[in-house]
Amino acid sequence: xxxxxxxxxLIVMLSVFVGCVVNISRExxxxxxxxxxxxxxxxxxxxxxxxxxxxxxxKAVFVDARSKQSFEIDHIPGAMNLxxxxxxxxxxxxxxxxxxxxxxxxxxxxxxxxxxxDVARYLKWRNYKRICVFKGGIxxxxxxxxxxxx
Numbered sequence: 617x618x619x620x621x622x623x624x625x626l627i628v629m630l631s632v633f634v635g636c637v638v639n640i641s642r643e644x645x646x647x648x649x650x651x652x653x654x655x656x657x658x659x660x661x662x663x664x665x666x667x668x669x670x671x672x673x674x675k676a677v678f679v680d681a682r683s684k685q686s687f688e689i690d691h692i693p694g695a696m697n698l699x700x701x702x703x704x705x706x707x708x709x710x711x712x713x714x715x716x717x718x719x720x721x722x723x724x725x726x727x728x729x730x731x732x733x734d735v736a737r738y739l740k741w742r743n744y745k746r747i748c749v750f751k752g753g754i755x756x757x758x759x760x761x762x763x764x765x766x
Contacts, residue, residue, distance in 0.1 A: 629727075644682055664760050666721070666752040667721055671762075676719035679739075681731040682754070692757060693765040700731040703738055716743050723750035723757075 662670070671692060672675050678695035680687050687697040696713070698706050714720070720739060724731040736747045750757075758764060 617710075643721075661722065662748045662751045663753045664750070664756040664762075667723070667748075667752070667757070668760065668762050669766055670719070670721055670748075674749070676721045678750075679720050679722045679735060680754075681722055681724040681735040686725065688766075690758075690764040690766050691754065695723075695765075696727055698735055698739075700734050700738075703735065709741065711742075714744075717730050717745060717749070719746040719748050720744055721748045723753045725752045726755040727751050 620765075623713075626747065628746050646732045655758075660663055671694075678723065679690045680691045681700050683699050684697060687695075687699070691697070696710065708735060720736075722732045722736045722739070724735075732749050736749050738749055752759075754764075
């Protein structure tokens with residue numbers, strides 16, 4: 617019995633060692649310690665002023681991750697609705713309208729809302745390559761007095 621325990625422990629230690637070596641050797645290995653929040657967001661986070669500049673210069677497709685009901689109340693002009701809770705229902709229409717190489721700016725209701733991050737991860741998984749998360753969301757947009765569409 618003692619021999620089995622020792623052999624099992626050796627197998628586990630060898631597996632951990634091999635896993636660490638493989639992770640270190642990968643170009644985008646997982647961090648052992650770090651801020652996981654920033655590591656899980658594809659692309660990067662932008663502030664309100666940057667989002668407005670991108671919108672004004674029409675450099676991106678804005679993606680509203682809020683519910684259909686919230687989107688219908690108001691949204692950033694020209695934005696497309698891709699509600700986090702109904703991604704599979706909306707994604708076919710999104711694919712037919714937006715090329716995977718296009719810059720996307722994903723937003724939701726506020727800085728505290730995680731829907732934009734979740735939708736950004738989903739879009740990354742669906743092979744969209746250029747994704748930003750607008751951290752302040754619709755609340756920051758409105759607070760700055762930028763235009764809204766109803």
